[in-house]
Amino acid sequence: MRRLSSSMMKNKKVEADDPFLPQEIIRDILIRLPVKPIIRFQCVCRHWRDLFKDPSFIADHLYHSNRQNPCILFQRGRSDDNHSDLYSLGSDMQVLRFQYPPLMKHFNHGKIVGSSNGLFCVQTDRLRYSPHPLLLWNPAIKEVKLVPEADLCLVLYPFGCCDIGFGFCPPLNDYKIVVTYVKNYFEMFKVYSLRSNSWKEVKYRLDARNICYRVTVNGVMFWWGEKNIRKDHGEDFEMVLFSFDLATEVWTVIPMPEHHSSTLYQNLMVYEGKLAFVFCTEDFEHTSIHLWVREEGVGASGETWNWTKKFTSNPYPSSRLFPITMWGNEIFCRIFDSESTNTVLFNPTTEKFKNLNISKCDVWYQIFNYVESLVSVGGTKSLTKFLKRGAHLVECRQ
Template sequence: MSSIHFPFEILYNILGRLPVKEIIRFRCVCKAWRVLVVDPNFISTHLNLQTDDSDRCLLQYKAGRHGGGKDFFVAFNARNFAEHLNLEVPFSCETNYFKMVGSVNGLLCLSLSFTLFGRTLYLWNPSIWKLKILSGSCFRRQIEKWQTDFAVGFGFHHRTNDYKIVRIMYFTEIGELYVEREPPRVEIFSLARNSWRKVGTNSGSYARDKCSTVVVNGCVHWFAYRTKDASGKFILAFDFDSEEFGEITLPKYHHNGDSQFHGHRPEAFVAVLRESLALIASFYKNRLICYNIWVMREYGMAESWTKQYSIVPKERIFRCLGIVNNRDLMLNAGGEKGVISYDLDKQEYNKPLVFDEDLDELVTFHESLVLYEEGFRLTPRKDLFVEGGIHLGKRKRSVFELLQQKWL
């Protein structure tokens, strides 16, 4: 069947609503369809037409130490949290342990873990078996005179239809935090340009969060401290459009009577709730960790911070895992309780979920065609989300291993 009988608008509307697996199959129909599927405009259209949340899932990262030496993701239905299947990570890294930077439009951004975090980044789209390794830098490798820490931000810039990663390099004395020994260096990677580029820095601050995909109003955000005053806290923002840093004043989120309890201090971290910047702040009540959720109703206006929710659990909570589905606050209760979710709309707890009690990472994922024309094409052994995963061919594996070792 030739596409000449179908206007492109109709093809966009039909093909753009199909699952990724089916679209890949339809590339074989004719040359015109093959060209259409890889067109950047079609890839964007496909993303925009995926309005049905039934295909969206949550991925729980499980490091190799829990899965017989292999890293994999467990997929859960985002609506009912029912367990799907397993997806094995088809590549490895020198630390043998990945840290999840974030998930955006079907792209998973992974990093080396521990002391090597941020040096090498991996963009992986498991839906189409494509992998891109970001092992370069605008800066030469820092001699280990000081400890080098990284903060990474990952997001999608709607105006330019581009995926960007901003990486901040901090130089501190070994064992010391927030003590700036040299101005931080900042670089940004653009997938559209396929390169790193130096940008201006924001000296005098230290992003506490290693990674962030909290993107609101075109900016990615971290919870940050002043380098000369660890008690001076604020939200550090980086604008993907202007490529400049900014600061957002925090609300007065401290709860009356906040104090250290059994060695634990109240914490706070940034999040996104219904496309608004949010702050999840913990406090103690009756020896239990509770949470207040503040929402910035008008972006950039400190006076618009509003405490919208106050959650007092009936049992002990070890840590908050963030917000999914724009309504579910995910809480790790540990032990036999595992992970529970609190429905912010209904203001009630759901039944305990089937997530493993030793939860490493939890991100939202949706299949996409992003990265189709980039990086390595990994060869699938079976369908997506099945035991066994995917692997590299011999020739590609040798090139892949060389790239993993490269650091400019």
């Protein structure tokens, strides 16, 4: 065996003792960490602090969080003796209390009206606390932003005659809030952009009523609505879907997929990155789940989008099964029987139902998909500064 020279042995020793890791590997490790340790690691060095604010790092971290750590968030009814009415259910099936930061407690919790990429759109519960009826909140980084008012108080209070949608627009890398309401018999829409931090008003004739936001998919919001159908004997309404493209801000009417006349409950959700329509039918106290997916492709009548039926489940022994949302590759459902309320997961691949023991969440009013993220709302984490600003704005209004 050839003997190594002293210089070669020295170089080998240096390489063996050197703890250096390439920056690419370090970055690949960091994007897989939860938000809490990342926030702590900001003080390690300036390079890491800047890295955690880099848009590409934030996007990659969000991508991995969506794949590894999605959870379901429940918002329960308001309780006078409990400052936290949020609970989360993770992949380990453990129900944990979701703590509000002091900023949210000041607004008496509020109502979460939308969730996207770890951000919440919150409608404040009591107008007297602030002239701002809407907030944007990232609970993972404890950041809250006041949404400019834009006369929304006249819309949101006191009648609540509107509906609110919140979602992400990938083409513009922007988050938008859409508020619908009726004014002088016209449907009016106020659209807020987080990037510009401003509102714009859109007037559009939908000839519809009971517009209700359901879900955002790939930068397009989808709403339920009853469209006015003019017939020989007068007018009638039928249930249709409306899409609102967050990039172009254009409304489109979408026909519903075929579904059985015995449909009990139905919902819109996201299935494998596409819009999905899920509904349940009853047959002798058993319920079946049906899933349709909206896919791109030329249909029989020449349309560029069409509905494709994915499956119909085996009957489940319950007459009141309500589909809520997709969680991973399973459908999250609630069962409303005469004596109890239960929660199940339905797996479309195995066609099996799994009961969830989450008694802490038996009584809830809102449910959202949630994942921790580093996405900033451009707000503040300082309670003192936040409250002083809110108090000043309230005085200005008075």
